[in-house]
Amino acid sequence: MSTRSSSDLTHQEVNFSAEDxxxxxxxxxxxxxxxxxxxxxxxxxxxxxxxxxxxxxxxxxxxxxxxxxPPMWLNVNALRTVIETERVDDVFQGLPFHYIELAAELCKHARDDMIDWSRLYDLVDTIRSVRHVKIQSGLRGLNADALKGVKLRHLSAIEVNVLRPFMSSVVDHFLNCFK
Structure with missing residues (x-):
């Protein structure tokens, strides 16, 4: 059973920070x-x-x-383009740091201000899934030399929060090797 570090954020805390x-x-x-x-x-x-x-x-x-x-990036065409690019490119596409939380809150509270809000919600979830697979496959092949070239730009708050415990343990392990 893992213990929660003071630097770990709960899902609710990440959502709370997105509200700003x-x-x-x-x-x-x-x-x-x-x-x-x-x-x-x-x-x-x-x-x-x-x-x-x-x-x-x-x-x-x-x-x-x-x-x-709704923000400019939260439309069907823009999200489809992001999905297509995420699937073929190793680089994460530039999205707002809180894109997942923003989309969820807007789809919850501003449905009548959006065109096809349920489709938008599904597309954002697809982006999240594609990026999650990309993160997992990128981390599987990590070794000490590979850490030099890890590029994690354009990750969202939730993606960073999911990676935080793993990356902390990698850094701790790396530092222990030099003790």
Missing amino acids: EVVLVVPNFSLQQVHLLGGTYGPFRPQIQAAVPLWFATILKKQGKCCII
Whole structure:
């Protein structure tokens, strides 16, 4: 049974940090500015886009005070392109650090603002699966020399969190070899 290190994050903690990602909303109310602990947002004017953290956008959405604009990468064509490229290229495609959590939250809270939200959710899950297989196959062949060439750019928060315990044990093992 593994013990949890202080540097390990739970799935809920990763989701919580994703809620600070900025999204665009189109408010249907007027308000100068809102001063919050994380920053100042607004002004809010009907039909004029405003950038707010995801957590604030979901609150406004639940209250019927805005529409959430899905990010440019969250559309069927863009996601299909990412899937095709992920399958043939060894390099991870550039996606937002919290793409999995963002997509899940937007598909949950902003369904009526999205075109074919269930298809988008499935495509993001396919990307996650393809990238997971790519990570697993890349780690299977690791040896001490291979560690020099490991490239893990463009991993998402959840992917990094899954890898963290493994990579920590690899580094610990590597350091123990030199003691």
